[in-house]
Amino acid sequence: MAIGLFFAVAAGALVGMQNVFNSRVNERTGSWATTALVLGMGFAASLVMGLVFEGAGLFAPKPMEMWFWFSGLIGVGVVTCLVQGMKRLGPTFAVSIMMISQLSFALVWDTFGWMGLEKVPFTWQQLIGVLVIVSGIIVFKLGGAKEPNTETKTKRQAG
Amino acid sequence: MKGIVFAFLAGAFITLQGVANARISDAIGTWQAATLTQLTGFVAAMLIFLFVRDGTAVQLKQVHPLYLMGGGLAAFVIFSNVTAIQHVGVTLTIASLLIAQLLFTFVIDGMGWFGVKKQKIRLPQIIGILLMAAGVVMLKM
Numbered sequence: 001m002a003i004g005l006f007f008a009v010a011a012g013a014l015v016g017m018q019n020v021f022n023s024r025v026n027e028r029t030g031s032w033a034t035t036a037l038v039l040g041m042g043f044a045a046s047l048v049m050g051l052v053f054e055g056a057g058l059f060a061p062k063p064m065e066m067w068f069w070f071s072g073l074i075g076v077g078v079v080t081c082l083v084q085g086m087k088r089l090g091p092t093f094a095v096s097i098m099m100i101s102q103l104s105f106a107l108v109w110d111t112f113g114w115m116g117l118e119k120v121p122f123t124w125q126q127l128i129g130v131l132v133i134v135s136g137i138i139v140f141k142l143g144g145a146k147e148p149n150t151e152t153k154t155k156r157q158a159g
Numbered sequence: 160m161k162g163i164v165f166a167f168l169a170g171a172f173i174t175l176q177g178v179a180n181a182r183i184s185d186a187i188g189t190w191q192a193a194t195l196t197q198l199t200g201f202v203a204a205m206l207i208f209l210f211v212r213d214g215t216a217v218q219l220k221q222v223h224p225l226y227l228m229g230g231g232l233a234a235f236v237i238f239s240n241v242t243a244i245q246h247v248g249v250t251l252t253i254a255s256l257l258i259a260q261l262l263f264t265f266v267i268d269g270m271g272w273f274g275v276k277k278q279k280i281r282l283p284q285i286i287g288i289l290l291m292a293a294g295v296v297m298l299k300m
Contacts (some may be wrong), residue, residue, distance in 0.1 A: 004246025005255055011239035012259025014232045019264070020273050021229025028221050030213020030297040032204060037219070039201035041230030042237075046197050049234050050190030058194070062187035072199030074172050076207070081169035088162025097163055099257055101170025108252040109174060115182050120248045129297035133254055136290030140261055143283025 035079045039072075096141040100134050174253060180237055181244040193237040226273075251298055258291045 018038075026034045049060040107130050109121040113119030120126075176196075184191035208214070219227065243252040265284055273275030 001247060002286055004243045004252065007239040007246065008243035008252045009254035010260040011236050011252075011262040012261075014236045014239065014258035015256065016260040016263035017265065017273075017280035018229045018232040018236065019260075020267055020275060021226040021232075024226035024274065025219070025229070029215070029218040030211070032208040032211050033218070035215025036201060036204040036208045037227065038230030038233070039197055039204050041228055042195060042233030043197035043201050045231035045234035046190060046237070047194035049197050049238075050194050054188070054192060058188075058191060062191065063258060064187065066218025067179075068183050068187070068192075068195060069199060070219030071176070072196040072201075073203050074176040074179060075196070075200040076203045078172045078176065079204070080171050081165045081172060085162050085166030089166060094162065094166040094169075096175070097265060098170040100219075101167040102173050103170075103250070103253050103257065105171050105174040106249040109178060109249045115178055117178060117181070117244075117249065120250065125300065126250065126298055129294045129299075130250065130254070131263045131294075132297060133257070136287045136294060137257070137261075138287075139290060140284050143281070143287060 016146070031079065031083050039075060069145055092141055099137050099141075103130055103133060103137075174249065177240050177244060177253070178249060181241045184241045184244075189238050189241050192235075192241065195235070197233060205264055223274075251295070254291075254295050254298060258288065258295060261291070262288055 021032060022038055025037060047058075082094065082098065085098065088094075089097070107122075107126060109117065110120035111122040178190050180196060183196065187195075240252065240256070244254070265280070265288070267273060267275055268278040270278050
C-alpha cells in the first residue's frame with residue numbers, strides 16, 4: 001500500500017513538472033511538433049532505462065497481443081481531445097473536466113475490473129470519496145481564478 | 160457542449176492509457192511496455208506532424224534544452240503509474256496522482272520555478288487541496 005501510494009505521488013509530481021516543460025516547448029511551436037518531440041523523448045528515455053535495468057533481456061521475445069502495438073495511439077487521442085477541448089472551453093475549464101473524467105473512469109474501471117484488472121468492489125464510501133476529491137478539483141481550479149496557471153496553459157500527458 | 164465531450168474523452172483516454180500500460184506491463188514487463196507505447200505513439204504523432212507541419216527546427220532551438228527533454232520524464236511516469244496501479248488499484252492511484260500533480264504545480268507557480276511567472280497563493284487552492292486529501296483518506300478508510 002505504502003509503495004503504491006509513493007509511486008502514485010511520484011508520478012503526479014513528474015506529470016506536473018512535465019506539463020510545465022511541455023508548455024514551454026508549446027509556446028514556441030505547434031501542438032503536433034510538441035507531441036512528436038515529447039513522445040520521441042519518452043521513447044528514448046524508456047529505451048535507455050530498459051537497457052540499464054534489463055540489458056539485452058529488454059528484447060527477449062514475449063507473448064504479445066495484437067492490441068499492444070496500438071495502445072500508444074491512446075496518447076494521440078489524449079492530445080487531440082485535449083487540444084480541441086481547450087480551444088472551445090479554455091484551459092482551466094477543460095482541464096477540470098478532464099481530471100474529473102479521469103477519476104470517475106478510474107472508479108468505474110476498478111468496480112468492473114475491465115481488461116483483466118483486479119476488481120475493487122464498489123462502496124458508497126468510495127463514491128463519496130471521489131465526489132469530495134472532485135469538489136476539491138473544482139475549488140482549486142475555478143475558485144476565484146483570474147489567470148490560468150502554468151499547469152492549465154498546456155496540459156499534455158505523454159504517459 | 161462539444162468542448163465538454165472532448166475534455167471528457169481526454170480524461171477517459173488518460174485513465175485507459177494507465178490501465179493499458181499496466182496490462183501490457185504484466186505481459187511483457189514495465190520498461191518494455193513504456194518503450195513500446197512511447198515508440199508507437201511517437202510514430203503516430205510524427206506522421207500527423209509530417210502532414211500538418213506545425214513547427215520548425217528553428218523554433219525548437221529557441222527553447223531551453225532542459226524543457227526539450229521533458230518528454231523523457233514519461234519513462235518514470237509510466238513506471239511509477241503502472242507500479243502504483245498494480246499495488247493499490249486505479250482509483251486510489253489516479254486520486255493520489257492528481258493531488259500530487261496539482262500540489263506540485265501549485266508549488267512551481269508559488270515559487271516561480273522553471274521560468275514560470277510567480278503567482279500569489281490563493282485561499283481556494285489551499286482549500287481545494289485539503290478537500291482532495293480528505294477525499295483520498297475517505298477512499299482508503
